[in-house]
Amino acid sequence: MTKVIFLDAAGTLFDVGGSVGEVYGKFASSWGITVSNEELNTAFYQSFANSTPMAFPGRESAKIPQLEFEWWQAVCANAFQIAGVFNQFSDFPKFFAELYAHFATAEPWFVYPDVLPALNRWQQQGIELAVVSNFDSRLYAVLKALNLAEYFTSVTISTEVGAAKPDSKIFTTALQKHNSIAANVVHIGDSFKADYCGAINAGLKAIWLNRKPEKIEIGKLDLTNSQNIQEFPSLDFMSKL
16 A cells, blocks of 8 residues: 655646746747747757756755756746847846746646546545655745645755756655655656656656656666556546555
């Protein structure tokens, strides 16, 4: 019987309504800048993929929020540069501060419809729930705004740990909070590399929540512990655990 379940946050519990490009584009238009949402969305994911992991090992906890802000500002600025409109901003830092604060609210997000039924079911079964995410410290405000915070005993994020998934350290830190061994915990997330491979390599059981769905090349799996991939399109299946 599963006693503890770890869950990823963005892409697993909730996601951006529409697309990141739409949100960025809407804010840009309020500054008089016209840019294709589709091009901006592609530019964002290109910028995000080329960024270093959002983790700041060895840095003082008091400095983490500012480091997070600067990390995201660099990703955002690069996205607008790729889209060819960065130089049109009269005050990009001010623009970004408004955008950054927006993503700490409920407005840009939606909760997947299978999430609350699953969380309620697990809670009724006495299962401890935790979030393990590469999100930044705005996650606490987002979980609260989306009425999800009450379900979780702990929240572990990469910026506070100093290591981002798939690094085993973030899973080990979360395990310590629950006084549990890896073999007794299931981690669920939408990223095959960060969530599934990361959890398996840290010794946890893992389920890949393949919402997209994403295809993978079996011959290129980054797994130290070989096993059949547990893959599902939604959380509805968890009623069977």
